[in-house]
Amino acid sequence: MRRLGPEQKALISGSFDAIADNLEALVADFYRRLFDAAPATRAFFAEDVDSQLEKMLRSLEFLIEALDRPEQLRDYARMIGKTHTDAGTLTGHFEVFVPVFTASVKAFSPDWSAAHDVAWPVFLEDVAAMMGFPLQA
Numbered sequence: 001m002r003r004l005g006p007e008q009k010a011l012i013s014g015s016f017d018a019i020a021d022n023l024e025a026l027v028a029d030f031y032r033r034l035f036d037a038a039p040a041t042r043a044f045f046a047e048d049v050d051s052q053l054e055k056m057l058r059s060l061e062f063l064i065e066a067l068d069r070p071e072q073l074r075d076y077a078r079m080i081g082k083t084h085t086d087a088g089t090l091t092g093h094f095e096v097f098v099p100v101f102t103a104s105v106k107a108f109s110p111d112w113s114a115a116h117d118v119a120w121p122v123f124l125e126d127v128a129a130m131m132g133f134p135l136q137a
């Protein structure tokens, strides 16, 4: 992580722990929000949204667990970045993804704060950049 401080890492891990029991509902909520905000993204996903949810869920869990292992985080982000490039994902999709996913995490987090509002987009933008989709700061 280039821009995420230790307190922010703790916030990200903390909110992930808090929502762990609702993860599948959260990811389903995320896809509803994503397809509402950007219907064109629907075309990128296979019919079987459930298996897609599971992959994304496991992926996010791994990324958060790897927050203190930058090399592992970077290698993994590069690997899934290539899958996304091959699938035709664009930087513009991540511009939609970051605020939409943050809104879903917020909706399922009982003790969300202004600091979470900052930390989550920073985390997701850093991951996007490592995946090869750098967003404008």
Ligand code: HEM
Pocket (backbone or CB within 6 Å): 041, 044, 045, 046, 052, 055, 056, 059, 060, 080, 083, 084, 087, 089, 090, 093, 094, 097, 124, 127, 128
């Ligand atoms: C931090 C953000 C994201 C993470 C962690 C993530 C994670 C993943 C993972 C783990 C896979 C499965 C890869 C594999 O099977 O090898 C995947 C597939 C995919 N993701 Fe993402 N994703 C993210 C953002 C996005 C965004 C913004 C889009 C834009 C629409 C997107 C579109 C896709 C597509 C099209 C596939 C392939 C689906 C398929 O072929 O079945 N992802 N993603």
